[in-house]
Amino acid sequence: MSTEEKNPIIKIYMLGRFALEYDGEIILEDEGKIHKVWSLLGYLLANHSRKLGSQELPELLCADERSGDPAKVVKNLAYRLRCLLSDSGLPKETYIVQSGGSYSWNERLNYTIDTDEFLASYKRARQGGIDEQTAIDCYLQAISIYQGKFLPHAVYDQWAAHSTTYYHRLFTDSIISLYRLLEKKETYELMLPVCEKAIGIDAYDEDIYRIYIHCLTKMGRHKEALLSYETITNRLYDEMGVNPSGELRSLYREIMKTLKSVETDLIIIKEDLNEGGQAECCYFCEYQIFKDIYRFIARRVNRTGESIFIMLCTLTDKEDEIPSKKYLAEAMESLKVSIGKTLRKGDLFSRYSHSQFVVMLPDISYENGYMVGKRIQAAYKKNKVSKVVTMHYKLQPLDPKHF
Structure with missing residues (x-):
């Protein structure tokens, strides 16, 4: 030209x-x-x-x-x-x-043409023999040029699909490669706006979220990291019907390990542990926490013989299939509210999949547990979405024999 x-x-x-x-x-x-x-x-x-x-x-x-x-x-x-x-x-x-x-x-x-400029910067960054700072600058330049997917109004044109995938793959690779270079320098703050831009373009890319969460953690911003984890897992559940990857769940456990700083005053620790007298309903938690509590309780039941039941609440359409995305998010939110209003303070529940909640009911008989399920159903049916999405539940005793 x-x-x-x-x-x-x-x-x-x-x-x-x-x-x-x-x-x-x-x-x-x-x-x-x-x-x-x-x-x-x-x-x-x-x-x-x-x-x-x-x-x-x-x-x-x-x-x-x-x-x-x-x-x-x-x-x-x-x-x-x-x-x-x-x-x-x-x-x-x-x-x-x-x-x-x-x-x-x-x-x-x-x-x-921005596509040519993007490719030139990307290829320059990957060129052999250049120093790391030059590569960093070139990756940043490529990322700044990329403002979104190729020809958004041609998204359904077959000829454009290959280019859309190609350029976005290079964009993602630029971010991952940049992260590896900046990680060596421990300059994590430069990655935050890069990841935020990428998330704005593709809100479901676990690789980008994992980098973002890791950088926040390394910078000591653990609460923001935890919030970002909850955001991506909710999106995966609600809109794609998938669970987070094992790598993302491992990162969550690392966040939880490092969330608390060293504290020697037991009174302060106790104040941090309690809910400030605001616990007026049951306890809702992330599934990994639910698993940990379950395993702890199972060990205790093995010794005390307490009666504890596990309930699985599932949403289906009229054909007993997974509901469509059009209704599922609203139905799951309605079911979450219904469970929260029905359970006791000492009960807990968690989201198990994109269409299910799992509930733990301590100190309860099968008959009373069955009635709890009926009350949850009745509360859920008050929402209009229940006309197209049905709630079912199953109840089984906690089995401590494997602990």
Whole structure:
């Protein structure tokens, strides 16, 4: 591409949005309205270094149409694209070059594309022989250029899917590689805004959350680390129906180990342990904590013979399948409230999966435990979502024989 300064550079953005900037002003931006015209422009720019043959564009742009003359359809789209560019306020130039039946972007124009700049910074960071600080700077540059996934309005276009995956994989790899370099220097604070940006783009990437939580922990910001852990696990439960990975759960245990500083005053420790007299309902906890309490109680039951029951509350649709995402989050929140209002202070419960809660009922008989389940059901049915999502429960005694 030309670097002559006859006119200001046309800056083309394809990561996070699709827009053309000229002389400091956004001249054109894809708003998802004339999809085929923008799709043609996107494909030309994504392949700006080559000519697109007479068969390639018709197959791309006319795959979902029953046209007797695909070449004519492409010609019409190219004409509409030229009109769009001509009327936009960009300099009067030839933007689309046609030669026979092929089309291409005019490489003689004075322009830049963020995808090219992103790749250049990424490749420079991974180039052999450069020092670590230069690699860090290049990774930071690549990360700053990446503003989101490739051509967001083309997310369902098959031709764009590969590039979307490719650029996002390099973005994630840039963050992981940057983290490894900064970890050596123990400069964890530089990673926080990087991870926050990545989470804003993809809120379900466990690798990024793991780096973010680890950095917060290393900086002594344990409560923020714990909050971030709860955020990602809730998202995985509610919206993807999966449990956090073993690595993420291990990180959670590390947070809990380091959350408390050394304290020698037993009175202060006791004040920290109690709930300040505010415990007015049952105890809700993260599943890892529930497991630890269960194992402790099981050891005691083995000696005392107490009657303790475990209840599993499950949500299903009318076909006894996992409810759709449309209703599941609201139904789980309703069930959580119903359980919390029904149980006693000495009971505890936890979220077991994206559609289940597990409950521990100490000092109770099977008959009374069964009635507790009935009361939870009755409380849950007061919510309108219960008409499409049904609550079931099972009850079994705690079995200490393996402890």
